[in-house]
Amino acid sequence: MxxxxxxxxxxxxxxxxxxDGHPIAPSPVAPFAAPEAARQLGPxxxxxxxxxxxxxxxxxxxxxxxxxMAIMIVGTSGAGAFAPNPLQAAMGSAVVWTxxxxxxxxxxxxxxxxxxxxxxxxxxxxITLGAASVTxxxxxxxxxxxxxxxxxxxxxxxxxxxxxxxGEPDPGYYSQS
Numbered sequence: 001m002x003x004x005x006x007x008x009x010x011x012x013x014x015x016x017x018x019x020d021g022h023p024i025a026p027s028p029v030a031p032f033a034a035p036e037a038a039r040q041l042g043p044x045x046x047x048x049x050x051x052x053x054x055x056x057x058x059x060x061x062x063x064x065x066x067x068x069m070a071i072m073i074v075g076t077s078g079a080g081a082f083a084p085n086p087l088q089a090a091m092g093s094a095v096v097w098t099x100x101x102x103x104x105x106x107x108x109x110x111x112x113x114x115x116x117x118x119x120x121x122x123x124x125x126x127i128t129l130g131a132a133s134v135t136x137x138x139x140x141x142x143x144x145x146x147x148x149x150x151x152x153x154x155x156x157x158x159x160x161x162x163x164x165x166x167g168e169p170d171p172g173y174y175s176q177s
Contacts, residue, residue, distance in 0.1 A: 068094035068126040071146065073101050073118065073138075081138070082146035090151045094126035105144070110135045 069089050075081040081101075089095060097107050099118040107115035107124065111134060115124045132150035 068096040071095060071097045073097060073099045073105050073107075073144075075101060075144075076103055076105075076138075076141045077143050079145055079147075081141070081144040086147040086149045088151040089129060089148050091129055091132045093129050093151075095129060095148065096123050096126050098123040104140065105138045106140050107136055108139050110137070 069087060071085075071087055072083045073081060074083050079085050087095070097105075097115055097118055099105055099120050099122055102120050104117060104119055106117045109115065109127070111131060113127060113130070115127055115136070118124050129148060132152070133148060135145060135147050137146070138144035
C-alpha cells in the first residue's frame, strides 16, 4: 500500500514543474536513494484479513444453474447432421444447439417447441426439456432428424446373437459304441 502511494506521489511530482517549465528529475550528480517505503516487502509485512462470516439471518444463495447440454449441428442430411445423436438428457435439462455448419438451420421439437433459426457459427438460447424423450428436426432440411432420450432410463440390452449354424451333425458322432 505504501509502495503504491509512493509511486503515485512520484508520478505527480514528475508530471509537475518547478515553475520554470522544467520537469522535476533526479540530479545526475547525487545518486537516488530509495525511501524506506520502496523496499521489498517481507512476510512480516502481510497481515491476514479474516474472511467475513455469512449472515445466518439471510436465506442461502441459490445453487448455480447446471450447464446446458450441447448438440452440434454438423451437416444438412440425416441423423448424422447432429452430434451427439441421440443425446441422453433428463427431463428439465437445458439443451443448446450450436450451428457449426455453413448453412442456416431452423430447429423445432416434435412437441411444437421452436428452438429458432440458428445462423452459422451461432447457438440457440437454452431450451428446457419438458418431456423425458423428444425428437427434433430442421424445418429447412426435413431429412435432419435428431433424438433426445431420457437419461434415467437404461438403454435396452442388446439382443443375444444365436449360435452359428454349423450344419447337420455327423450321424456317427452321436452313436454309442
